[in-house]
Amino acid sequence: MLSNKSFVRKTRHGRVIKVVREHYLRDDISCGALFCPQCDTSKAALRQTAENILVVDTNVVLHQMDLLENEIISDVVVLSVVLEEVKNKNLSLYNRLRAIIDNPTRHFFVFANEHHKDTYIKALAGETPNDRNDRAIRVATQWYQEHLGPSAKVILLTNDMDNRSKARESGIISETVQAYVQSLGKPELLDLVARSDAMDIDKNEAEDLRPNKKAVVYAEHKVMSEITAGLHQGRYHQGKLRVNRYNPFVAYVGSESVGEEILINGRQDMNRAFDGDVVAVELLPQSLLPGSQAVKIADRDDEEEEEEPVGLVPASADDAPQESQVQENSQLTGSNRPCGRVIGIIKRNWRQYCGSLEPMKMPGGSGGNVHALFVSADRRIPKIRIQTRQLANLIDKRIIASVDSWEPNSRYPSGHYVRTIGDIGDRATESDVLLIENDINSRPFADAVLACLPPLPWSVSDQDLLHQQRQDLRNLCVFSVDPIGCKDIDDALHCKLMPNGLYEVGVHIADVTNFVHPGTPLDEEASQRGTSVYMVERRIDMLPKPLTEDICSLRADVERLAFSVLWEMTAEAEIVSVSFTKSIIKSSAALSYVEAQARMDDSRLEDALTADLRNMNRLAKIMRQRRIERGALTLASPEVKFEIDTETHDPLDVGMYQVREANQMVEEFMLAANISVAEKILKHFPAYSLLRRHPVPTPNMFEPLLRTAAAVGVHLDISSSKALADSLDHAVGDDPYFNKLIRILATRCMTQAVYFCSGELSLPEFHHYGLAAPLYTHFTSPIRRYADVIVHRLLAAALGLSNLPPQFRDRSTLTSISDNLNYRHRNAQMAGRASVELHTLIFFKNRPMDAEARIVKIQSNGFIVFVPKFGIEGPVYLIGKGASKIASGSTSECSWVVDEEMQTVRASDGNCTFRVLDVTHVHIEVVEPQPNRPKLQLTLVS
Amino acid sequence: MEFISPEGLRLDGRRPHEMRQLHAEVGVVAKADGSALFEMGNTKVIAAVYGPHEVQIHSQQLHDQALVRCEYSMAAFSTGERRRRGKSDRRAMELSLVIRQTLEAAILTHLMPRSQIDIFVQVLQADGGTRAACINAASMALADAGIPMRDLVVSCAAGYLNSTPLLDLNYIEDSGGGPDLTVGIFPKLDKVSLLQMDSKLSTDLFEKVLTLAMEGSKAIAEYMRQMLLENTQKLAFARGTLKR
Structure with missing residues (x-):
């Protein structure tokens, strides 16, 4: 049977044209039930033993993917109209759904309802596409029930009230996700059910639980049409938000229309954007800057301290914290970098996050529904509010959570629990966390x-x-x-x-x-x-x-x-x-x-x-x-x-x-x-x-190296790799380790080598800088x-x-x-390094020790040292919170004079001076300033 | 882009080896000596044949065979965007030439020396595969005009998208960027008179796609022959040579 789909489309030039596409309706589409006497069962997936055959609507797929991924949900019919809508709305969810469908143990079946002669429907006059699709889902569900007859119970899962009542009118069994999961009798599964405002029942419940959450914390996001118009007029700027790895309150938006990175300062101005989101940004006038900084400080009180972590030595320039950015940060008001605030989010980059629950008091009575805060292992991610009925089980576990929404009246985004990885502090669990965070597939081969x-x-x-x-x-x-x-x-x-x-x-x-x-x-x-x-x-x-x-x-x-x-x-x-x-x-x-x-x-x-x-x-x-x-x-x-x-x-x-x-x-x-x-x-x-190239580092990548070298009186020539190699050879100090130290510092000025296809670049760009090889x-x-x-x-x-x-x-x-x-x-590489960091942490946990260290950089509040024996690097604070007390009599009141230009630190009483590349001794131990995030701390010993 | 869903359905609901719905009519232009309308899904082409008649421009006359001329054009309303299309732009010129050469190979031109055969082809609706539809329409119109031919010329297109050979591409699939191969064959003689493809394809894949296109052509030939037969029976009945 043949039918024509026609719709009206606007071209790029603004002309309106009518598009007509053929749409064939078939009679050979199988229903996918293994027990069906009429259809071809060679590709069928739905079992007769299943109690129910589920039909899901688009919103269930979009919001409840974690539930669908759970083993307990099986024998599901995914209609092609749903699949198509999911694909248009969110490609990553579509891929996850496809992965479930491809897994034969899950018994998911795709029914091409749009091409089946009995389930295809035409939009009625005045019917919106959404209503039409909902109706298509109902028609298909009804067809399934009639087709399979009494041998199976077909349930339509939808959280849309209107859809449900219409389904009931036409005699379809329909349930909300919550009700269905509850009927399965597995309370822990309810944690997987995402809450959304579309859920009429849950809303009242949530309202009761959080009566004091009326205050608006964040500005409303602008509607999409306004953003598009603003982008056109140049009022707003579009770009990908990158949160500073070392300070989650500062983010940057690389914008092509501005030509440089826009600084976003504080959670308030980030306005609920996550790292990696594509956002629309409005530039702030210069006069507003101090205000935003006040917010930042206020914001910080209840969150974690901003501190540089102790970790492995960066292997290349890409791993190191961006020098210029850190500096900009400290002298924020004086900088010329444009500042902005997020006014809308164009594309979310939400994924699943590894972390743990913030320790909290156990509420009386177990099994009740509790709100808890999830703290991600990735510092760039804000805390996530989740609901759980199994708090006692989860409190000492590493878990995965995902984000559902972030309302303007909530300080934290709300999400739901996905699964448990294992016990906190367990070596295997922490290793798994590293793998998951780095998107590494460690599953056994299929x-x-x-x-x-x-x-x-x-x-x-x-x-x-x-x-x-x-x-x-x-x-x-x-x-x-x-x-x-x-x-x-x-x-x-x-x-x-x-x-x-x-x-x-x-x-x-x-x-x-x-x-x-x-x-x-x-x-x-x-x-x-x-x-x-x-x-x-x-x-x-x-x-x-x-x-x-x-x-x-x-x-x-x-x-x-x-x-x-x-x-x-x-x-x-x-x-x-x-x-x-x-x-x-x-x-x-x-x-x-x-x-x-x-x-x-x-x-x-x-x-x-x-x-x-x-x-x-x-x-x-x-x-x-x-x-x-x-x-x-x-x-x-x-x-x-x-x-x-x-x-x-x-x-x-x-x-x-x-x-x-x-x-x-x-x-x-x-x-x-x-x-x-x-x-x-x-x-x-x-x-x-397929070749591998190593781009020539830009001169400003060498900046930190040159500054350090100049401070110790070594001249480095960075004009070419040959010149650099020669001057590195000549950089010999009074002790044998000096040269190696300079080379280590040089390593981190390098860019990453990358693979590329030779057709994409021209011959001179093929060059491998580090090996000095043209190919x-x-x-x-x-x-x-x-x-x-x-x-x-x-x-x-x-x-x-x-x-x-x-x-x-x-x-x-x-x-x-x-x-x-x-x-x-x-x-x-990142996972490998993180694994070494993890093991360093385990190693030092029970044996704090002293070691010889080298000062590699002087900064405003102390200096960064490198411990050659263990390959770790981290800050030693002399000024401010966490400052090291020098054992040799000088007290914490003793003030230090920092000269960042000459890269020296001098005690004001003059009896103690640190210069860059000097040898000092540090004490290494593991501390846990925030629960569940142990870290290394370096303090000075005389 | 996903042109075939993992369930094995194309965007319009066909399976990879299925072609679009065919429809053909003969004798649609009363004035012409032979004419045909040919539809492949939403692609609709009309063809009219005049001749053999005296050569209009004397200098073009061939003393040992007939002169075959072909004019291809696209109706202004044939695509979504209404645009006037000439019959002398590059694309039209190329298509005219392709159609002429493909058909000329079938016509027994040596039987009609110093005469001329005109073939006019116009696309009424374009939705991919116009080249094949034009050849099929023209071929039927020639048969309708009673011009002596070695065999019918039948054409069909096939492509290769998402690592699958696809028969009879529609417009969306055609603009998918994959290889698009059009063949024209003599179904009875099992010979190829047209083979066109503008992109690279490894030889083993090429053979698969070619086989598919030839099979498609043969199926079309079956349909065309039946339509012509029905038409002839109708004519014979009207003349009274054939009794019910």
Whole structure:
């Protein structure tokens, strides 16, 4: 049957046109009930055993997603009209709903009511689209009841009173979400039910509970039409709100129309906006500024203190607090930065938040409905008011909550409980919190993904051996060098002196793409995960364990498939030729860095393997030297390594990660392989290569480094990476650690390296600043990075071994893949660092100790110190709240004179001076100024 | 954009291998020697054929075969936005040429030397797949005019969106940016006379899409043949050559 949909649409030029679209009505759409005698049941999902078949309306999906995600809700019919409305209103909710539908254990079914001949309805004259859709939902529900007959009870879930009464008139069983959940007899589930003002029943209840909440705390948001008009006229400015990581009362809105960031100061002016929301901002006249600051202080009284946390040393400029912003903050009134206030929110960025409940007194009688405040682990998120009936269970747990609404008359947003992660302070729970906060998928792999694995136990087959394009390199003496305990060995090396006096050097990389085929669920999953995540006590794999630890891992004494890069090199490490091939290798030894180093150093050893190692090391040293001459930077990273108790997984000891010559040797050949591969794939696919670039840092990123260096009398030249490398070499102080400290400071001026698609940028922008390489990519770790998998496919296609998967021929797809990889990579790094921070905290919890520290920055209220032994950095306060009392007689009344220009702090009585990069001693201990948020505190000891 | 829902329905409710509703009528322009109206869903095309007649411009006359001319145009009201469209813009010129060449291959031009056949095609409603609809309409009009042909020419489009081959794209799907392949075939001879695609597609996918388009064409051919047969029976009955 055919019907035409027609509607009127306004074009971009303001002309009104009529659009007519065909709309086919079908008679072959299945109802999705497994027990239905008439319909096709091959794709059905609804069970007869289910007590009820639920039909949900759009608002239930939009507001009660957490409930729908709970296992207890099953056998649900999602109408296509609902799905379409959800998709238009909120894409992330739509994706969550799709995820539930795709899960076969949940028994959700999509019924295309809009294309079914019996359930399609035309809008009546004068009927609004909303009313029409509500009617469509009712008609479909009725159809289901008639179609399934007495064998099932179909319930329409809706919180809309009008809809419910109309449903009742036409004989449909309809219930509110609350009533339905209550009838299930599981009171804890009620916590998942979001409250909304549309719920007529709940409203009265809420009113009774909070009689004194009438006062308006925040300004009303402007209506959308006014915002759009204001944006057009230039009165308002649109941008994404970013809350300062270190001070949740200050936010910035990057606005294109203003050209710089607008400062939003205080919760009042933020006007209920969350971090990441797209907001409309009105600029404040200069005269209003002091007023807003008063609000900020008042606001702060009942909230937490603004303090810089002690944490790991930032790894790059992106991790560090924005220098300029922090300063601006302290001298706010004098700054020229435009200030504004949020007048409306264009797009919410609400997600689920991890945290805990604020400790509170237990009300008398259990099981009652209690209001509690949820405190997020992310400091940028305000407290969230939630209702719970299971306070006693939740009070000492880490939980997840989500936000439902934020009314102007409420100081805090209201939300609801989603689920419990575990006990507060428990190592595993806190680790899970880190994973969730960094959006890392740590769930076990789905069956569909595991089904893509080759049958186990796997070994090299004759087919692989006889394969035309696979070279047999089993006779070579190949070995791998990795950290101790490494199970995902993705690279191996060999080095052979050839009769013509040249060296044949090979880098063999696990042939992951032989097992991960494009378009399979395995590939999709790996592409989504993007990278393996290394936490202190566990590893979250990108590929399932059999691939990661066995089939792909180039373990010793077993035959494995590899993708090899082979060079011919002169004794001076000049590359004569390079070739790439798929191969079969048999590693003769899986060494650790320590072992490899010991073999090289032990002059008594004369076996072939050791000789190869020494040869390679010699070549690597020459290559490294050459790279440094080109201007590659040698930066120091204060990485720390934990010794973990094998039983309890608690940290036993912590120390700096030691870099050996063997590490540098392996690194050097991996760099060379990556560069060779980058050149090869770019030559064949100029527009579709996945490369990695490291942008040149801007001069103002070097500003803090230069200021520090100037204060200690060192001149650094930042004009190029070569100049910087040279001046870093010359920056030698009186003690041996001085140079390393300067290098550590330099590291944090760098930007992040990123993946990109070569078609999106021009050749000069491909440059990798840190390595001083014009081209770079990632090829050498396909087991743990998805970027390398893509590069493997590109290289195989460049060599003509396989076809390039069609999605790689599309620049926008490749760009979106690389964006996801950058996001995942960054999150993995953040989670890794947060994991180290967590373990540092656990480590110091029971053993406060003193340690040597270096002053890295002087600021108005004290200085920031860096503790090399533990790789941590944090403030030591001399002035104001929390100031350290110096044991040597001087009391807290003693005032300090800070000279930020010269980077010195002097006691006013003159007997004590601190300069930047000086050595001091600090006491490290764990304190808990706010409940459930333990942190490290550094205090000065003489 | 999602052109096919995970449930396997396209935006207008079709499944990937289904084409739109067909409708054809023959003899819709009384003055013409042959004419046809052809609809594929909301795409509606009218075609009229004049000839074979004397060549109008003497210099264009071909001494061994007939001259086939084709004029394609779009009615001003054929799209949502009312706009006057010439018959000499680039798109129209290209389409005229494509239609002419596709049909010329079917017409037994050598039987009609020093004569001219005019084909006029006008799009009354455009909703994607106009190229295919034009060829089908013209082909039926030629058959109606009784012009000797090797076979009917039948055309159908197919595309590739959301990693699925789709038959008979409508306007929204057409503007989805994916590959759009139009074939014209001789269904009885099983030969291809037109094959057009302006985007990249890997060979294995191309073959899938091509097979789909050819199958679609064959289904259309079935329908066209039946319509022509009905029309002929009607005519024969009117003349009295065919008794009920």
